[in-house]
Amino acid sequence: MQNIRVRFAPSPTGFLHIGGVRTALFNWLFARHNGGTFILRIEDTDQTRSTDESIQAILQGMEWCGMNWDEGPGKDGAHGPYRQTERLPIYREHVEKLLASGRAYKCYCTPEELDERRKAALAQGRPPKYDRKCLELKTPPLEVTPVIRFRANTEGQTVVNDLIKGKVVFDNSVLDDLIIMRSDGWPTYNFAVVVDDSTMGITHVLRGDDHLNNTPRQMQMYEALGYQMPQFGHLSMILGSDKARLSKRHGATSIMQYKEMGYLPEAMVNYLVRLGWSFGDQEIFSVEEMIKNFSLDSISSAAAVFNPDKLNWINHHWINAKPPEEIAKLLLPILADMKLAPPEAVAGMREERYGANAEDDLWSLGRLEKVVLAQREKSHTLAEMAELSKYFFAEPEIEPKAAEKFLTAEIKPVLERLMALIEAIPDSDFSHAELEKVFHTVMEETGLKMGKVAQPVRIAVTGGTVSPGIYETLEILGKEESVKRLREAVSQIH
């Protein structure tokens, strides 16, 4: 079998989009499954819209998702360069070839003229195709810098044997002579992709199905250039809840926004791979499982609606499946962003000195891990986990409604007794087991049930009615802090 070479070719005109990530992912999985080569190419011929910032965002996004490229920016291969702006001589050379063979010609029509004629055609109900005015032009106007057009074959049909959509037939009469090089000397998309994909030895072009209509014209260029045709596969789009193409108004669309909201790359990739691809009834996939089982023929050809609820569920799964220590390391910067941890704590962690010493350090890795263990089953995102864990890192404010209901005069002596018993626990033995004994003692003495005792304590130490198990909560807070908060709460009861 031939060595498979695929590519992801984003244009750096914004942030890396969720849809782009899925396209990249399918290419990457296809390459990895088949032991092929995955290439990252930057399509930045539109100088007015491309930015270096966007390139960085793309590289970051790819790296965060764990999609490594074999050739591309920072990874030179035999087929570079991998930025279109660095490939100008290659495009020029190919244009010359087409000009020489008569498959391309210069066109002196101005954008204004073209626009006018397009509108006129549309008004008369005719397709707005270029009229080939300049094809046989004898005396070119000197004051106009020409563009180069590809001379399309408008006879017969072009058949795309698409890997995903199946056989798609186009009448060549729908094609027109499109511009392949602009007056500023830069190639346009349809031409640049063909040149790049051929010269980079791409064997399979897997891209969004918004490109399906471009395929017949690109196929003609392969022919005209004498290049071997790759196989095409067109992936369906990702839609928003209203079935319109996913965009900002549906919420976050940049992959790095998801990182900031506390989604794990494992979850994003897992969610995205299941959007349009399936493997029996399996929902949860590790990257290894995806690579092992990935196949083009189980890709759906229908568009899929992006569902945040399911993403949350998958993220929840991976938060619980990943080692707590790693989650703890990811949680800390988020706490810092929320002003619940000092920047030094984050810096300390990066230096790996962190958590080695102080037991009383609120942000030690060990303590953070306990928080993770206590909160992860109720967290859909790391941001949510941080939000739920506020009271472990700062004094809580007690919710008035909860205080009114649970911190009553009747419960005051119970809390006082409990506090005394907690204080009597030796520092060295302040554990789940000892706390349990204390609670049971109080319950026996008072005849109260667990719920009657636990809930006031919970409110006293966390400020609210929701927290992990009360023993875990107190243990994480530590003896001193627990007693302090209880005392404070009791003193508020009159």
Added chain:
RNA sequence: GGUCCCUUCGUCUAGCGGUCUAGGACGACGGCCUCUCACGCCGUAAACACGGGUUCGAGUCCCGUAGGGAUCACCA
């Protein structure tokens, strides 16, 4: 508007002519568990867009219709 693509529960999907009284998952609802919230477990409701063919037999093949999407730039 032309061309192209798509159409199974609200959503992601299984299904590749008989095993479909259509399966799984998210979400919803109900219950169990329980110190709160969750998790977990059990259960319920929920779909083959419509109409014609082909066939002994169609969710599965073909053709229409409808609906949705994409595309028609000196953007990619």
